[in-house]
Amino acid sequence: MKALTWHGKGDMRCESVPDPKIEHARDAIIKVTACAICGSDLHIFDGIIPSMEHGDILGHETMGEVVEVGSENKTLKIGDRVVVPFTIACGECFFCKRGYFSGCERSNPNKEKAAKLWGNSPAGLFGYSHLLGGYSGGQAEYLRVPYADSGPIVVPEGLSDEQVLFLSDIFPTGYMAAEFCDIQGGDTIAIWGCGPVGQMAIRSAFLLGAERVIAIDTVPERLALAREGGAETLDFREDDIYDRIMDLTEGRGADACIDAVGTEPATMASFDSVVDRIKVATFMGTDRPHVLRQAIHCCRNFGTVSVVGVYGGFLDKIPMGSAINRGLTFRMAQTPVQRYLPLLMKRIQEGEIDPSFVITHRAGLEDGPDLYKTFRDKKDGCIKVVLQP
Structure with a gap:
């Protein structure tokens, strides 16, 4: 065959x-x-x-x-x-x-x-x-x-x-990502990555009752498809994602954040993503968790971070102090x-x-x-x- x-x-x-x-x-x-x-x-x-x-x-x-x-x-x-x-x-x-x-x-x-x-x-x-x-x-x-x-x-x-x-x-994965968020009426869900899983997560979040979805990417076709699904979109090459999400949520942060990117975010998305890339290239690290760091910071107190992007090894400089002091819940799975x-x-x-x-x-x-x-x-x-x- x-x-x-x-x-x-x-x-x-x-x-x-x-x-x-x-x-x-x-x-x-x-x-x-x-x-x-x-x-x-x-x-x-x-x-x-x-x-x-x-x-x-x-x-x-x-x-x-x-x-x-x-x-x-x-x-x-x-x-x-x-x-x-x-x-x-x-x-x-x-x-x-x-x-x-x-x-x-x-x-x-x-x-x-x-x-x-x-x-x-x-x-x-x-x-x-x-x-x-x-x-x-x-x-x-x-x-x-x-x-x-x-x-x-x-x-x-x-x-x-x-x-x-x-x-x-990808449909069960995107749906699970949204289900992990324990969505309540009126919730705002932020989703990093508008690839296929992210697109399924956008639509699943609305199926489960989200009022707003903020979708983050930089590829025009992906952002356009996200908007067709009802999401508001941010381009990480043009917007400061943390500042924009705070503006859009009156300073509170998203009720839940979904990492649908995983270990390979865009290399030049930010300074820390460049550092991650260098570490992986020089065998000083296994993964590039820029998106996960950003999702943690953009999540409101006592919110949920849902991780369905693929990670394989050990993550560096994750802001656990932010997560612990603000009562975040992490949910993730294959x-x-x-x-x-x-x-x-x-x-x-x-x-x-x-x-x-x-x-x-x-x-x-x-x-x-x-x-x-x-x-x-x-x-x-x-x-x-x-x-x-």
Whole structure:
């Protein structure tokens, strides 16, 4: 089959690889009908995610048609259209039973490696480093899905691939980011990053009752899409974000702040972001937490900082004094996608939201390597890429 494979920093290839096979009785094989390039894939593309190996198949936003099921899988049948969560979960362990599927104790076969870095291991993920299981991803013609009786959701009749594809990751992630804010009527939510997850967080915040959303970015197309979703926008290259948010909230700060950027903010956003970049380049740091620092300072007393941007290691100079003295709450997670699927599928069915609004580029797998660069460099108005094998 054809698949997009990683061969080092900035080196993605579309090449032939062996077809996946059933390896466990709970597995399923799907024929991929749509997949996407995620912003967190760009961290791999840029070479900052450890434990990648040449030839790894990327991709964790995937859906398709079931073509084979293992003997113990009684949930799916051949011909089902399914969306596959990016978090792999057994459905039976301590965390899965409590709805924390991204903390699954069984799905990461390399959990000892992850525990050395993080103290304990999260769930395995598709197409995202051997620290998290080394599972082949879904930017391919076929995908093996472990624990397929506990993860994929069958798509109801009448919904297109593009309407439901993002249930695999960015819609649940953006929704969770907003849910973490415990939104009350009249709240103002500030969101850093107007990429795909940020766009989903904007719309989710309004779905959950926010009165105002302030969205922060610098890319014109992203800011325009945020405004289409009802947000007020700030350009961090033109505005002092702290001063503007204080002005917009009568000096109080936002009720909650969402970091939908993570470890790779714009290099020249501020002096501290330049310092972060230098530290990472000289191996004096692992991440660049400029956005998180700013979100903390811009949050009102006893507000919430919601973090869904990807961080991988250790963060430097986080203003914990501000957070502690002002009573901030931090909430963060890799999204337990399975927890959100029924609710969000219903919202799509009822017409409350159509997540396909974020798509700007559609192509085949063979165009994937070039589109990784287009997406990374924010060229050609690129906000979200969907590939159809």
